[in-house]
Amino acid sequence: MRRLFLAAALMTACLLSIALLASPAFASDKSVTIDNFTFNPQRLTIKAGTTVIWTNQDDIPHTVASTTKAFKSKVLDTDDKFSFTFTTPGEYAYFCSLHPHMTGTIVVEAVN
Amino acid sequence: MTDFDHDKMDGLSRRKVLECMTWAGTGVLWTIAGGVPYATGLIGEAEAKQAKGLTFLQISDSHVGFNKPANPNALGTLEEAINKAKALPVKPSFMIHTGDISHLSKEQEFDDADHMISQARLDVRYVPGEHDFLDEGAKLYRERYGRGAKGHGWYSFDANGVHFIGLVNVVDLKAGGLGNLGADQLKWLEDDVKHRSASTPIVVFAHIPLWTVSAEWGWGTEDGAQALAYLKRFGSVTVLNGHIHQVMQKVEGNVTFHTARSTAFPQPAPGTAPSPGPMKVPDDKLRTVLGIASVTFKRGNKRLAIIDTPLQG
Numbered sequence: 001m002r003r004l005f006l007a008a009a010l011m012t013a014c015l016l017s018i019a020l021l022a023s024p025a026f027a028s029d030k031s032v033t034i035d036n037f038t039f040n041p042q043r044l045t046i047k048a049g050t051t052v053i054w055t056n057q058d059d060i061p062h063t064v065a066s067t068t069k070a071f072k073s074k075v076l077d078t079d080d081k082f083s084f085t086f087t088t089p090g091e092y093a094y095f096c097s098l099h100p101h102m103t104g105t106i107v108v109e110a111v112n
Numbered sequence: 113m114t115d116f117d118h119d120k121m122d123g124l125s126r127r128k129v130l131e132c133m134t135w136a137g138t139g140v141l142w143t144i145a146g147g148v149p150y151a152t153g154l155i156g157e158a159e160a161k162q163a164k165g166l167t168f169l170q171i172s173d174s175h176v177g178f179n180k181p182a183n184p185n186a187l188g189t190l191e192e193a194i195n196k197a198k199a200l201p202v203k204p205s206f207m208i209h210t211g212d213i214s215h216l217s218k219e220q221e222f223d224d225a226d227h228m229i230s231q232a233r234l235d236v237r238y239v240p241g242e243h244d245f246l247d248e249g250a251k252l253y254r255e256r257y258g259r260g261a262k263g264h265g266w267y268s269f270d271a272n273g274v275h276f277i278g279l280v281n282v283v284d285l286k287a288g289g290l291g292n293l294g295a296d297q298l299k300w301l302e303d304d305v306k307h308r309s310a311s312t313p314i315v316v317f318a319h320i321p322l323w324t325v326s327a328e329w330g331w332g333t334e335d336g337a338q339a340l341a342y343l344k345r346f347g348s349v350t351v352l353n354g355h356i357h358q359v360m361q362k363v364e365g366n367v368t369f370h371t372a373r374s375t376a377f378p379q380p381a382p383g384t385a386p387s388p389g390p391m392k393v394p395d396d397k398l399r400t401v402l403g404i405a406s407v408t409f410k411r412g413n414k415r416l417a418i419i420d421t422p423l424q425g
Contacts, residue, residue, distance in 0.1 A: 095287035
């Protein structure tokens with residue numbers, strides 16, 4: 001009886017660890033890099049439910065701010081990240097609130 | 113042997129020199145006739161009285177907290193700038209800081225900047241840069257420097273007959289746009305100058321240039337022209353800005369525009385680099401592209417004299 005219990009516990013632990021290892025970085029996450037005062041890619045098309053991760057690789061701070069206030073990052077210094085999960089289809093224009101001439105768009109398509 | 117014609121030597125003949133001396137004598141008489149109640153010998157003293165005006169400093173973009181390759185020690189170069197200010201032969205009446213005091217609006221950065229700037233032992237008037245409104249709720253700048261100011265931090269004051277106006281053009285920026293003053297601030301500005309005599313010298317200071325230095329890099333103010341329209345009737349207007357980390361000067365009619373160097377790091381000239389970010393220069397050149405500016409107003413002169421002094425060279 002004890003052996004069965006141990007085996008079950010081990011199996012659960014194994015399954016749990018596989019699940020934990022898999023959760024942080026989904027293959028469906030998409031990246032935008034910020035460098036030289038530009039968002040790259042400037043226009044990104046994704047499926048609803050996808051998380052976009054912005055990473056500031058510039059040597060000056062930037063922010064990611066939706067023009068409709070749907071999302072807004074804190075100030076991102078070099079190597080800081082901001083992520084947002086887009087659940088509703090549509091076009092989301094955003095810009096850097098420190099340097100407003102920097103603009104980008106996330107196009108969210110419905111999952112069919 | 114031909115006669116040597118002394119009158120035609122070196123393009124400056126004896127006759128011409130005598131003519132000049134006559135003019136100089138007449139000039140002295142005119143000055144006296146103009147109402148200066150001093151005899152000829154004391155003209156120098158009379159001039160000194162007339163020339164008394166006002167000298168103040170402009171520093172900008174100290175970015176305390178910045179530590180990237182373009183300058184790993186922004187606080188250190190700010191200290192050098194303050195030492196430069198203390199060493200000036202004419203002690204200025206006060207200092208203006210045209211914004212980006214801190215780099216990330218951290219409390220420690222503001223503390224360090226305040227401590228360093230206070231070493232100048234001068235009254236300091238600030239306007240914010242976009243780097244000064246990054247804390248949650250953008251409270252720190254207003255608590256420290258915005259007391260008594262209106263809206264996001266605009267205000268005016270007078271010194272020696274000169275009217276100073278501090279404007280805020282780094283808030284409510286729109287995607288794809290430039291700097292922004294906004295309707296409330298413009299209304300306040302219109303009222304502030306409405307009843308002032310056109311002979312009052314005006315100094316306007318704001319972080320982002322009020323004229324368009326580079327639309328592509330966002331170096332300009334969307335509604336800057338509206339602000340300048342309210343000042344059009346004044347005989348002497350000086351606009352002091354920062355943000356671009358280099359000296360640029362422009363004169364348009366009665367308006368002199370000037371942007372100051374940063375005390376932290378330089379940025380490229382418009383069109384000379386892919387982006388307007390911090391520009392790395394050789395270490396032994398850094399202090400030649402950082403600096404302070406002194407601005408002098410002399411009664412009777414329309415234009416204020418602006419002298420940009422680099423930290424080195």
